[in-house]
Ligand SMILES: Cc1ncc(COP(=O)(O)O)c(C=O)c1O
């Protein structure tokens with residue numbers, strides 16, 4: 001069995017490509033800043049993001065896919081400083097609600113690089129998509145009719161893609177597989193042609209492409225080549241009926257290496273090698289010129305960010321529990337998907353592994369467990385634990401459950417630390433609440 005010590009996290013940094021994370025004099029550092037100092041200055045829990053790593057991650061996609069557009073999946077991380085940095089690097093945005101559309105536009109993402117997705121959009125959201133001039137991914141025939149009506153009412157033309165359910169089984173957690181025929185997302189592949197034919201004659205609607213997203217945390221790139229091949233077959237069907245196919249959006253889903261003992265995750269280059277030949281060959285056969293769109297979320301932001309949490313208590317019971325100040329209210333992934341996040345004792349990051357701990361949050365639910373039976377150095381009250389790879393679906397899935405205000409987020413660049421979201425205080429729990437006068 002491979003045993004990882006905190007010296008080997010350093011090695012993992014070197015060999016696993018996490019060069020923004022280092023151990024210096026026993027303290028965990030991120031992009032040159034001491035995480036123990038950050039915890040002292042901003043309190044815990046706190047999310048800490050490396051700007052250098054963020055820029056590098058999107059640039060890796062640009063290098064692998066120089067001709068494709070990359071729409072960052074805003075659901076993975078809705079901090080507008082983070083979205084703005086990605087927009088500065090030329091990224092667009094995949095938005096899944098009116099709220100995410102606001103975030104993307106406020107962060108400076110141009111409207112022509114935004115796709116409004118969603119399987120159950122409110123009419124007001126469709127109207128907002130129409131009036132703000134972004135493209136819409138259509139998830140059903142009924143939604144197509146609503147959009148046509150709204151576009152006509154607004155005297156606008158909307159460019160649309162069809163979200164296809166390609167019925168592809170992927171090896172990931174069942175809750176994050178989205179391309180199976182039993183999934184709620186997308187139009188069944190066999191219905192796409194007829195819906196597109198209908199759309200071609202509808203007011204206010206201009207079909208220009210197809211879209212799919214087969215799931216998240218996918219580590220086998222052959223699933224993406226399979227999806228690309230199915231989508232190209234459908235492109236062929238639409239070209240046959242005289243349809244205009246300009247865009248092919250293959251969604252996001254590329255996984256990352258959460259566990260240093262696991263094999264390395266495929267890179268954007270591996271993804272490119274899996275899908276580009278399929279698309280190029282079929283495009284040539286069909287005589288089409290398609291612009292490829294990708295919607296990466298996790299593979300852009302996950303490894304940029306660590307979550308620092310303080311140890312409140314160490315309890316020796318049936319197992320030894322470490323009670324920290326972040327629970328599934330702050331990092332929901334372990335509870336929702338039994339997800340693994342590597343843990344470093346940030347203030348003693350070079351200590352040897354000593355015993356096994358179960359790390360739990362402060363929430364009144366037995367399921368509020370962040371890590372089970374994890375080998376760590378001796379952990380004491382007052383220590384700071386760092387959960388790695390917390391930048392995707394971390395803060396964005398946080399809640400105020402159990403009266404817990406949400407934590408701060410900070411950004412680090414070349415050792416300089418800036419606040420990019422203030423920690424909420426108790427007043428946030430009262431925001432929007434109303435006591436009717438009769439109850440006063
Ligand atoms: C439509 C769509 N695009 C992109 C993504 C981003 O996926 P990932 O974070 O796995 O790259 C998602 C989330 O799974 C999604 O639903």
Ligand SMILES: N[C@@H](CCCC[NH3+])C(=O)O
Pocket residue numbers: 075176178216217333337392393
């Ligand atoms: N929230 C999931 C990813 C699903 C993304 C939404 N389609 C996660 O944390 O892994």
